Amino acid sequence: MNNTRKRTRYLIFLAVIAAFLNCVVAFIISSNGDFLNNLKTQIVGEEILQLANEQRTIYRAESLVLNEELMQAAQMKADDMAEKGYFSHTDPEGRKFSHWLNEAGYKYTYAAENLAVKFLKSGSIIKAWMKSPSHRASMLSEKYSEAGVGIALGSYKENPSFFVVLLMAEPDVPLKVQKLFNLGPGVSKWQ
16 A cells, blocks of 8 residues: 555656646747747856856966957857857858958957857856867967857757857957057057
């Protein structure tokens, strides 16, 4: 009798969990992606740059400064990967990430790109990049002083996925020189 009661409770528990999961799936489907888009901005958003800068501080590198042109370039690259369903530093047409920098009008001396896909948390992305020697080197390099982050929701290997792009660069007029001559951010040519 006792085993029957336990089994009945267990089956009721499973039924409640199944009903709850059904409601969650129905909510996500009925929101036409709004739920996932909101999740993106709450989970990833500007946190990527903040966490990257925390790592840079630990390793005694100066913080990266947000640059609007790099933000635009990173978003264009993230959108392109999400739209076309690829995950690579080179797009299906053979264009490297420098294509997006040029499209955004960003003039640079050095640049690097870190990519992530299928993550839901900023911290997980930063941890993965820190475990990868090449991504870690890019993120901590003192060659770069500016950054931009792009995030897009798309499909990768037939699964809904967030595509994250972190672009890091040194403008052709370094920030230190801009500050010294009071040129202001985004100035790429001597006047």
